[in-house]
Amino acid sequence: MSRAVAAAARPDRALHEALLRYVLRLGDTSLVLGQRLGEWVGHAPTLEEDLGLANLALDLIGQARLLLTYAGEIEGRERDEDALAYLRDAPEFFNLALAEQPNGDFGCTIVRQWLMDSWQLEIYTSLQESTDSRLAAIAAKALKETRYHYRFSSGWLVRLGDGTAESHERVQRAVDELWRFTGELFAADEVDERMVAVGIAPPLSTAEAHWSARVDEDLRAASLKRPAAQPYPWHGKRGVHTEHLGYVLAEMQHLQRTYPGARW
């Protein structure tokens, strides 16, 4: 349990709930994105990219395990990482909607990854200074991985943007398609505000400014255009998802659901 929350003590039930929700958001985002990347293994454009995408998937699943284990401890209902991953339904998942979007072609996967990596870079960098020592430690580990992920995804963004007319067109289309999900990345709600107030999490507005500058620079390097900001009706972090998440979970959870109580 974090010092900040312990200091506030049990009476601050709302803070406790907010921390749980915040950690679930981070954990679910890594889990769902890792699950998506896992679909690629064996099917990538080259053997090197197969290994690269598998690496990303592995890191993200690793982050999810640490975060969900922590969430289970905060919750105090004896739910471990697997109970949280396998036995919650879509409305109880709080990942960003961007993470659950289908892989599409390689360009689409790269754009999704690059947007997520750029976001995680900012969040994990700040979380290293969190008053919650557990989150700070997880963020420090995850940041090392995320730097590599970002190098992979931004490198491919430039290669595809600059490569051929076809690759340019495909990757611009992916940027245009996925851009509507970026609004959610920095839309603060009461959970975020509580986390900021006790120094657990960074203000999203600061992260957004950094993210936006980085994304612009990468788009320029890839000769791609930044789409206009768009309103969005999804709030994955509040459990309001696109239709895709249900399928992701159906596939992921099917053994646990089919054989209740079995150990694997």
Added chain:
Amino acid sequence: MYTQALDTHGKEPVVAAAGESAAHAARFQSRVDADEKIEPKDWMPDAYRQTLIRQISQHAHSEIVGMLPEGNWITRAPSLRRKAVLIAKVQDEGGHGMYLYSAAETLGVTRDHLFEQLLSGAAKYSSIFNYPTLTWADVGAIGWLVDGAAIMNQIPICRCSYGPYARAMVRICKEESFHQRQGFEIMLTLAQGTAAQRLMAQEALNHWWWPSVMMFGPSDADSKHTAQSMRWKIKRFSNDELRQKFIDVTVPQAHFLGLTIPDAQLRWDEATQHYIGGPIDWSEFNAVLKGNGPCNRERLQARRTAWEAGRWVREAASAHAEKLAARTTQAA
């Protein structure tokens, strides 16, 4: 992962081609006899080179086709720990493919050329991957049996006369041994689990036992290349010797799991100190080899689809690299 004495599917090698001097050949053989490693720039008989290219590339193809039946379960692995281990394992197989293609490239072929041979159906890969993974227990059984059989085949290749192949195999064998243990651990968990899980484990053993036993290739009496490959120290044990070793090691493991080997004639032979199994149905092996296994079409199609769908990505990467090089030259 891999192999069914893969060197048995080609044509009989011609030991000395025209123009290869007897002196070179004798010198080469004496180096092999002295257990010296042959390196890429050393003189070697053309038939030795061709045998190695065929064997190493078939091995490499087996690794990357082998990613499919297990990769199939990454999204459905029943716990996050299992998911992480499976991703790492399948990634290892891809890595093995990479070292092996690199080892083959030292013999003067390109990876793209080898890939084309795989996709056109001209090159073989281990036919064990033409069987489906229908349950989670199949993933465990692949690790336990298929990787277990592969290790038996591959450990001797660590001492193969061709240096780059031998060195690639050292690392591969270390990883395969981890894979075998993780597969066994999946089976153990299932065997100690619920009745449904035990049944799942037994059915997986029923599915994978015979194909695993057949991975060692035709019996010695029918194996074409063994003698020459042994003289060249590409191969160190015969198919039947390796198969026996696998059976002797694996039967007690099945007993430990409380599972039954699906061979009614299997018995312990006190005189030879070996487990003796019933006859192998080679017609099944030959059918799968000819392309008529349960998943031959799917596996090859999956590789072709990935290759075709990735073409624009590879073209983009090359185009970008050329543009970069041109910009650098301009700037200089």
